[in-house]
Amino acid sequence: MSLLMHTLHVELGERSYPVYIGRDLLSDSVLLGQHIRGSQVVIVSNDKVAPLYLDRVRAGLGDRGLVTEVVLPDGEQYKTLATLAEIFDQVMADNHNRTTTFIAVGGGVVGDITGFAAACYQRGVNFVQVPTTLLAQVDSSVGGKTAVNHPLGKNMIGAFYQPAAVLIDTNTLHTLPPRELSAGLAEVVKYGLICDEPFYRWLQEQMPRLMAREEAALAEAIERSCSNKARVVAADEREGGIRAILNLGHTFGHAIEAAQGYGQWLHGEAVATGMLLALELSARRGHIPDHEVASLRRLLADMHLPVDAPADMTAADFLEYMARDKKVVDGRLRLVLLDAVGEARIVDNVTENELMDLLDGTGSAA
């Protein structure tokens, strides 16, 4: 029996859509049915998630004229143009027309690639996100960024393409490996730090319940995260300005991911250490007190997230990888710092000396 706990809306005019959060929503035929326009459906998942959840999504679809199941190999290394072409091969072979609906069932990799496939197929077809990792539930399924990777850069080929709905089933989190849960929680903490101080204080208190996967606490954290993301996306859908605050810690984090070789550190783990570096820099600039840096460090450690930059990574390594980041505009590095807990600001005046002092030889983020 499904239980709808929260519904919120991403307000984008005619492209507005609901985000549903609750238990057993995967197979809620009423909710899902409202967002499927025709009799054709393409479910895209991967070989880890499909055995766990695909049958239940399919059962929730009821009788449809045509249902194609595309099961991709699991992993970020398959988030490629080649995999996209395989999706199109199957969808074309089954004769899907422009009334078809693509449903993504999986983490951020499946969501990003399926969204991009939906954006491209017949110049854009209906699309529903059913995210099954915490990271996908609080971040990648909401906001319409879709993409695949290019060998020379992550998420370099893609489109802004909003889903028709997001169905978040908190029950899927019970099968998530602990490391993936912690990585998703890092992004949850991010929302508190950038734009919602009361939420951050709540997270500091409630983290043991979240780590224990208590349903009500998780649903609350997901709702607050998605509400904050929805507000930022509604204000700046295509990241002309304020949306960039969602990247707190990401420029440092991307440098760690790239330097270690993708797949060593999870994205959320690298973001955790990156957020700590961003707060340390904010404190050095006098915007936040030192004790906030120390308490974030304790919180992240309690979440089993890394709090020190990789010991073998020098300041020069950081600078090299950060210079290649998408957030470099006209040669100027743009970083998200805090003016206060719950108030982020994008700055482009951080000097190389400040970064060297922050990063050099410490092997430690705070």
Ligand code: NAD
């Ligand atoms: P992922 O999709 O690789 O999922 C992590 C692992 O968990 C995978 O092995 C997956 O198969 C498995 N998994 C998924 N659901 C599960 C479940 N319920 N139980 C057990 N295992 C499960 O990684 P992710 O962290 O979800 O997403 C990362 C991707 O998201 C990256 O490609 C990143 O670029 C992208 N991303 C996109 C946005 C955006 O705004 N579009 C934002 C953040 C991240």
Ligand code: GLY
């Ligand atoms: N994950 C950052 C964004 O959606 O803009």
